[in-house]
Amino acid sequence: xAKVIPVGQPVNDAERSAIAYLRDRLPDSFVLLHNFExxxxxxxxxxxxxxxxxxxxxxxxVKGKPACAQTxxxxxxxxxxxxxxxxxxPSLEDLVARLHDAALTILVRTCKTELDRAGPDELEAVCVAxxxxxxxxxxxxxxxxxxAPSVAKAAFxxxxxxxxxxxxxxxxxxxxxxxxxxxx
Numbered sequence: 001x002a003k004v005i006p007v008g009q010p011v012n013d014a015e016r017s018a019i020a021y022l023r024d025r026l027p028d029s030f031v032l033l034h035n036f037e038x039x040x041x042x043x044x045x046x047x048x049x050x051x052x053x054x055x056x057x058x059x060x061x062v063k064g065k066p067a068c069a070q071t072x073x074x075x076x077x078x079x080x081x082x083x084x085x086x087x088x089x090p091s092l093e094d095l096v097a098r099l100h101d102a103a104l105t106i107l108v109r110t111c112k113t114e115l116d117r118a119g120p121d122e123l124e125a126v127c128v129a130x131x132x133x134x135x136x137x138x139x140x141x142x143x144x145x146x147x148a149p150s151v152a153k154a155a156f157x158x159x160x161x162x163x164x165x166x167x168x169x170x171x172x173x174x175x176x177x178x179x180x181x182x183x184x
Contacts (some may be wrong), residue, residue: 001023002022002023002030002031002032002051003028003030003031004031004032005032005033005034007032008034008035008036009035010035014062015034015048015062017150017151018048018049018151019034021057021144022060023159025144026161029054030052030054031051031124032049032052033052034046034047034049047059048062049062053073053161055111055168056106056110057160059175060154062151062153063153085138095138096134096138098155099160099163100134100163102156103130103134103161103163104130106164107168109166111168126170127167129167130164130166130167133163134163138159140159141156141158141159
Protein backbone atom coordinates (compact mmCIF):
# COMPACT_ATOMS: atom_id res chain seq x y z
CA UNK A 1 0.00 0.00 0.00
CA ALA A 2 1.40 3.39 -1.02
CA LYS A 3 2.00 6.07 1.59
CA VAL A 4 -0.34 9.06 1.27
CA ILE A 5 0.71 12.56 2.29
CA PRO A 6 -2.27 14.92 2.07
CA VAL A 7 -1.14 18.47 1.43
CA GLY A 8 -4.66 19.74 0.75
CA GLN A 9 -8.13 18.25 0.54
CA PRO A 10 -9.51 16.49 -2.56
CA VAL A 11 -12.05 18.74 -4.27
CA ASN A 12 -14.35 16.07 -5.70
CA ASP A 13 -15.25 12.37 -5.63
CA ALA A 14 -13.08 11.61 -8.66
CA GLU A 15 -9.98 12.82 -6.81
CA ARG A 16 -10.92 10.93 -3.64
CA SER A 17 -11.48 7.76 -5.69
CA ALA A 18 -8.20 8.13 -7.57
CA ILE A 19 -6.22 8.66 -4.35
CA ALA A 20 -7.81 5.63 -2.68
CA TYR A 21 -7.36 3.52 -5.80
CA LEU A 22 -3.65 4.35 -6.12
CA ARG A 23 -3.02 4.04 -2.37
CA ASP A 24 -4.55 0.55 -2.26
CA ARG A 25 -2.88 -0.82 -5.39
CA LEU A 26 0.64 0.60 -5.42
CA PRO A 27 3.58 -0.82 -3.45
CA ASP A 28 4.85 0.52 -0.14
CA SER A 29 7.81 2.17 -1.86
CA PHE A 30 5.48 4.65 -3.65
CA VAL A 31 4.39 7.96 -2.10
CA LEU A 32 1.29 9.97 -3.06
CA LEU A 33 1.14 13.69 -2.34
CA HIS A 34 -2.14 15.29 -3.27
CA ASN A 35 -3.93 18.57 -3.77
CA PHE A 36 -1.29 21.26 -3.72
CA GLU A 37 -0.09 24.11 -5.88
CA UNK A 38 3.33 24.99 -7.20
CA UNK A 39 4.46 28.32 -8.54
CA UNK A 40 6.75 28.63 -11.52
CA UNK A 41 7.72 31.88 -13.21
CA UNK A 42 4.83 33.72 -11.60
CA UNK A 43 2.19 31.14 -12.57
CA UNK A 44 0.42 28.82 -10.12
CA UNK A 45 -0.29 25.22 -11.09
CA UNK A 46 -2.69 22.92 -9.27
CA UNK A 47 -1.38 19.39 -8.75
CA UNK A 48 -4.08 16.80 -8.07
CA UNK A 49 -1.67 13.94 -7.35
CA UNK A 50 2.11 13.66 -7.37
CA UNK A 51 3.24 10.03 -7.41
CA UNK A 52 6.80 9.58 -6.23
CA UNK A 53 8.24 6.19 -7.16
CA UNK A 54 11.74 4.84 -6.63
CA UNK A 55 12.40 5.60 -10.31
CA UNK A 56 10.47 8.74 -11.23
CA UNK A 57 7.96 11.40 -10.26
CA UNK A 58 4.57 11.40 -12.02
CA UNK A 59 2.08 14.25 -11.90
CA UNK A 60 -1.50 13.06 -12.30
CA UNK A 61 -4.35 15.35 -13.28
CA VAL A 62 -7.61 13.70 -12.22
CA LYS A 63 -10.49 14.33 -14.58
CA GLY A 64 -13.96 13.77 -13.20
CA LYS A 65 -15.96 15.71 -15.77
CA PRO A 66 -15.05 13.92 -19.03
CA ALA A 67 -16.60 10.63 -17.90
CA CYS A 68 -19.71 12.49 -16.84
CA ALA A 69 -19.77 14.44 -20.11
CA GLN A 70 -19.38 11.22 -22.07
CA THR A 71 -22.25 9.63 -20.16
CA UNK A 72 -24.45 12.65 -20.83
CA UNK A 73 -23.44 12.55 -24.49
CA UNK A 74 -24.27 8.84 -24.72
CA UNK A 75 -27.63 9.32 -23.04
CA UNK A 76 -28.39 12.28 -25.27
CA UNK A 77 -27.57 10.35 -28.43
CA UNK A 78 -29.91 7.55 -27.38
CA UNK A 79 -32.83 9.94 -26.87
CA UNK A 80 -32.47 11.93 -30.08
CA UNK A 81 -32.40 11.05 -33.73
CA UNK A 82 -28.88 11.72 -34.90
CA UNK A 83 -26.93 11.05 -38.04
CA UNK A 84 -23.73 10.51 -36.09
CA UNK A 85 -22.79 6.92 -35.43
CA UNK A 86 -21.82 6.03 -31.85
CA UNK A 87 -18.11 5.62 -31.27
CA UNK A 88 -17.13 1.96 -31.03
CA UNK A 89 -15.50 0.77 -27.83
CA PRO A 90 -11.82 0.03 -28.26
CA SER A 91 -11.13 -3.66 -28.64
CA LEU A 92 -9.18 -5.60 -26.05
CA GLU A 93 -6.30 -5.78 -28.55
CA ASP A 94 -6.34 -1.97 -28.87
CA LEU A 95 -6.28 -1.59 -25.10
CA VAL A 96 -3.38 -4.05 -24.79
CA ALA A 97 -1.46 -2.20 -27.52
CA ARG A 98 -2.07 1.16 -25.81
CA LEU A 99 -0.96 -0.26 -22.47
CA HIS A 100 2.18 -1.72 -24.01
CA ASP A 101 3.01 1.57 -25.75
CA ALA A 102 2.43 3.54 -22.55
CA ALA A 103 4.64 1.19 -20.54
CA LEU A 104 7.45 1.38 -23.10
CA THR A 105 7.20 5.17 -23.22
CA ILE A 106 7.45 5.42 -19.44
CA LEU A 107 10.34 2.97 -19.37
CA VAL A 108 12.31 4.88 -22.02
CA ARG A 109 11.70 8.22 -20.30
CA THR A 110 12.58 6.82 -16.89
CA CYS A 111 15.58 4.64 -17.75
CA LYS A 112 17.05 6.17 -20.90
CA THR A 113 20.67 5.91 -19.69
CA GLU A 114 20.33 2.27 -18.64
CA LEU A 115 18.58 1.37 -21.88
CA ASP A 116 21.24 3.12 -23.96
CA ARG A 117 23.92 1.04 -22.24
CA ALA A 118 22.02 -2.24 -22.41
CA GLY A 119 22.95 -4.87 -24.97
CA PRO A 120 20.51 -6.87 -27.07
CA ASP A 121 20.24 -9.66 -24.47
CA GLU A 122 19.41 -7.22 -21.67
CA LEU A 123 16.85 -5.41 -23.83
CA GLU A 124 15.21 -8.72 -24.69
CA ALA A 125 15.14 -9.66 -20.99
CA VAL A 126 13.42 -6.33 -20.22
CA CYS A 127 10.81 -6.99 -22.91
CA VAL A 128 10.22 -10.54 -21.70
CA ALA A 129 9.73 -9.32 -18.12
CA UNK A 130 7.30 -6.63 -19.24
CA UNK A 131 5.35 -9.07 -21.43
CA UNK A 132 5.14 -11.51 -18.51
CA UNK A 133 3.63 -8.77 -16.36
CA UNK A 134 1.24 -7.60 -19.12
CA UNK A 135 -1.49 -10.21 -18.62
CA UNK A 136 -1.84 -9.76 -14.84
CA UNK A 137 -1.67 -5.99 -15.29
CA UNK A 138 -4.38 -6.11 -17.96
CA UNK A 139 -6.59 -8.38 -15.85
CA UNK A 140 -6.26 -6.01 -12.90
CA UNK A 141 -6.96 -3.04 -15.17
CA UNK A 142 -10.16 -4.64 -16.49
CA UNK A 143 -11.31 -5.52 -12.96
CA UNK A 144 -10.60 -1.97 -11.81
CA UNK A 145 -12.46 -0.47 -14.76
CA UNK A 146 -15.51 -2.57 -13.91
CA UNK A 147 -15.36 -1.58 -10.24
CA ALA A 148 -14.57 2.12 -10.64
CA PRO A 149 -14.94 3.51 -14.17
CA SER A 150 -14.35 7.06 -12.92
CA VAL A 151 -10.68 6.25 -12.26
CA ALA A 152 -10.02 4.73 -15.68
CA LYS A 153 -7.01 6.91 -16.45
CA ALA A 154 -5.39 6.22 -13.07
CA ALA A 155 -6.09 2.48 -13.44
CA PHE A 156 -4.47 2.51 -16.86
CA UNK A 157 -1.41 4.34 -15.49
CA UNK A 158 -1.10 1.85 -12.63
CA UNK A 159 -1.22 -1.06 -15.09
CA UNK A 160 1.47 0.58 -17.24
CA UNK A 161 3.61 1.30 -14.17
CA UNK A 162 3.28 -2.34 -13.09
CA UNK A 163 4.71 -3.43 -16.44
CA UNK A 164 7.45 -0.77 -16.23
CA UNK A 165 8.39 -2.01 -12.76
CA UNK A 166 9.14 -5.44 -14.24
CA UNK A 167 11.40 -3.90 -16.88
CA UNK A 168 13.18 -1.72 -14.34
CA UNK A 169 13.79 -4.69 -12.06
CA UNK A 170 15.61 -6.42 -14.91
CA UNK A 171 17.62 -3.29 -15.71
CA UNK A 172 18.59 -2.77 -12.09
CA UNK A 173 19.69 -6.41 -11.62
CA UNK A 174 21.88 -6.78 -14.69
CA UNK A 175 24.04 -9.69 -15.72
CA UNK A 176 27.78 -9.58 -15.03
CA UNK A 177 28.53 -8.71 -18.67
CA UNK A 178 26.11 -5.80 -18.40
CA UNK A 179 27.75 -4.60 -15.16
CA UNK A 180 31.08 -4.47 -16.99
CA UNK A 181 29.63 -2.21 -19.67
CA UNK A 182 28.02 0.07 -17.06
CA UNK A 183 31.29 0.60 -15.20
CA UNK A 184 33.39 1.01 -18.35
